[in-house]
Amino acid sequence: MKKGIAASKGYAIGHVFIKENAEVVITDKKIEDIKAEKEKLHKAITESRLQISKIKEKAIAEIGEEKAAVFDSHIMLLDDPEFTGAMEMEIENNSINVEKAVETIAHNFLAIFESMEDEYMRERAADIKDVSNRIILNLTGKMKGLDITDNDTIVVAHDLTPSDTAQLDKDKVIAFLTNIGGRTSHSAIMARTLEIPAVVGLNDITDCVKNGDLAIVDGVEGVVIIDPDQATLDEYRKRKENYEKEMKELKTLISVKAHTKSGKRVEVAGNIGKAQDVHKVIENGADAIGLFRTEFLYMDRDNMPSEEEQFESYKYVLENMEGKPVVIRTLDIGGDKKLSYLPMPEEMNPFLGYRAIRLCLDRKDIFKIQLRALLRASIHGNLKVMFPMISSLDEFIQAKAVVDECKEELRNEGIEYSENIEFGIMVEIPAAAVCAEELAKHVDFFSIGTNDLIQYTLAADRMSEKVSYLYNPMHPAVLRLIKMTIEGAHKAGKWCGMCGEMAGDENAIPTLVEYGLDEFSMSASSILRAKQIIINQD
Numbered sequence: 001m002k003k004g005i006a007a008s009k010g011y012a013i014g015h016v017f018i019k020e021n022a023e024v025v026i027t028d029k030k031i032e033d034i035k036a037e038k039e040k041l042h043k044a045i046t047e048s049r050l051q052i053s054k055i056k057e058k059a060i061a062e063i064g065e066e067k068a069a070v071f072d073s074h075i076m077l078l079d080d081p082e083f084t085g086a087m088e089m090e091i092e093n094n095s096i097n098v099e100k101a102v103e104t105i106a107h108n109f110l111a112i113f114e115s116m117e118d119e120y121m122r123e124r125a126a127d128i129k130d131v132s133n134r135i136i137l138n139l140t141g142k143m144k145g146l147d148i149t150d151n152d153t154i155v156v157a158h159d160l161t162p163s164d165t166a167q168l169d170k171d172k173v174i175a176f177l178t179n180i181g182g183r184t185s186h187s188a189i190m191a192r193t194l195e196i197p198a199v200v201g202l203n204d205i206t207d208c209v210k211n212g213d214l215a216i217v218d219g220v221e222g223v224v225i226i227d228p229d230q231a232t233l234d235e236y237r238k239r240k241e242n243y244e245k246e247m248k249e250l251k252t253l254i255s256v257k258a259h260t261k262s263g264k265r266v267e268v269a270g271n272i273g274k275a276q277d278v279h280k281v282i283e284n285g286a287d288a289i290g291l292f293r294t295e296f297l298y299m300d301r302d303n304m305p306s307e308e309e310q311f312e313s314y315k316y317v318l319e320n321m322e323g324k325p326v327v328i329r330t331l332d333i334g335g336d337k338k339l340s341y342l343p344m345p346e347e348m349n350p351f352l353g354y355r356a357i358r359l360c361l362d363r364k365d366i367f368k369i370q371l372r373a374l375l376r377a378s379i380h381g382n383l384k385v386m387f388p389m390i391s392s393l394d395e396f397i398q399a400k401a402v403v404d405e406c407k408e409e410l411r412n413e414g415i416e417y418s419e420n421i422e423f424g425i426m427v428e429i430p431a432a433a434v435c436a437e438e439l440a441k442h443v444d445f446f447s448i449g450t451n452d453l454i455q456y457t458l459a460a461d462r463m464s465e466k467v468s469y470l471y472n473p474m475h476p477a478v479l480r481l482i483k484m485t486i487e488g489a490h491k492a493g494k495w496c497g498m499c500g501e502m503a504g505d506e507n508a509i510p511t512l513v514e515y516g517l518d519e520f521s522m523s524a525s526s527i528l529r530a531k532q533i534i535i536n537q538d
């Protein structure tokens with residue numbers, strides 16, 4: 001048994017096909033006819049462009065326009081003067097053979113990308129490798145496709161380039177395994193889109209198998225079993241069957257609106273941290289965005305995002321949701337979330353300190369930039385604004401006053417905004433839950449933030465392993481506060497949602513439905529299962 005990184009879920013049982021890398025020997029040979037060498041390069045680039053365009057067409061048909069866009073960047077690389085142009089210069093300046101020139105320039109580019117901190121950028125080195133290998137294979141006449149003729153094939157390779165993955169014949173290839181790669185590599189992303197199981201980062205899987213070996217791929221746990229015994233085979237056949245049945249059932253729920261058996265409509269929404277995450281939420285059939293954690297727009301950078309940048313992100317999400325509700329939470333920084341460019345006081349208990357709405361009311365300069373961006377974006381969809389960490393009515397009133405200030409500014413500047421924005425609060429401090437009935441008279445909605453509500457109610461730090469045994473969503477005190485919050489909202493005719501992790505917790509959902517929670521917001525991958533639980537409930 002070998003353990004790697006689970007890159008794409010699912011189970012496969014089949015026979016191994018090892019993808020051999022073509023052997024190409026590149027020498028330092030000098031050349032005399034520079035013009036001829038450059039022509040060889042142009043021919044190889046033209047061939048590569050044609051091949052990539054074909055692969056792109058196949059990818060669009062199989063995985064959709066957006067995912068296939070990676071091949072546009074490959075074509076752009078072929079046309080990039082800094083990349084292929086530099087190869088020409090290399091031939092010219094050093095009278096070096098064309099293969100060596102391609103290798104040298106690709107090597108220089110790879111050194112830059114592979115040393116980047118950002119995992120995503122590091123993975124983009126794969127695109128450079130993919131394109132330069134293709135040029136070299138075309139130059140040496142060694143370019144060949146993956147010729148797979150047998151059904152139930154598990155492709156094993158040192159690495160699979162995005163174009164290798166896109167060329168896999170889905171009727172024959174049921175899984176793939178690679179020595180290297182991570183969850184965010186293009187091949188892993190494509191495997192998830194193609195819905196074939198994949199395990200990557202297996203180190204030496206190419207040395208552990210022979211062509212034709214029987215293997216089990218467990219893309220759920222990231223495990224590979226080579227030459228399994230009968231009992232293991234039987235066990236995995238069962239797991240595979242159950243998994244496929246479950247997936248099939250869940251998929252039928254994508255366009256289903258969740259109602260309990262007694263007819264109560266329950267909204268199932270998604271949580272996002274970046275504007276691009278909206279697509280995963282839509283693919284999983286969400287009714288709404290229940291929480292956009294905007295602090296992620298402020299993180300991993302060294303300055304504040306401008307009003308314009310924020311406006312573009314909010315507009316993107318609103319437009320993509322096509323009129324469905326989008327709850328955007330104002331900046332919730334502090335606690336465990338720090339910004340390198342915003343000095344914060346040293347505190348003994350940062351979770352009880354200067355954070356979220358407390359910080360925003362103190363730093364109106366920062367708060368107003370976000371509110372202006374939100375107001376401006378509001379005309380592009382169904383926006384609801386939510387303030388985090390509200391402990392008293394006064395904070396909500398103060399926050400609304402800043403909104404009014406921004407509205408007035410925009411009016412004076414002749415900039416449009418919607419008059420129909422709902423303003424709500426997160427109920428994540430026990431005080432707010434206890435005072436829910438009072439608060440509900442003033443706000444448009446509640447969303448219960450159980451991640452914090454549980455830690456504050458039980459005095460059990462959500463970040464501490466040592467007290468995690470106390471951090472119990474089903475503690476009667478927590479449940480009572482949740483019930484009070486929902487009832488408080490309903491008494492005032494307002495809706496109540498939940499966007500903490502508990503909303504996607506299979507064990508908690510039935511209780512929350514029973515309490516009358518109107519909206520459940522969770523990570524995209526939990527949405528379909530949550531719908532299934534809700535529609536099976538009385």
Ligand code: PEP
Pocket residue numbers: 291293332428448449450451452453499500501
């Ligand atoms: C919560 O506290 O439940 C919540 C959703 O917010 P965060 O996890 O961002 O604190």
Ligand code: MG
Pocket residue numbers: 388428449451452
């Ligand atoms: Mg919180």
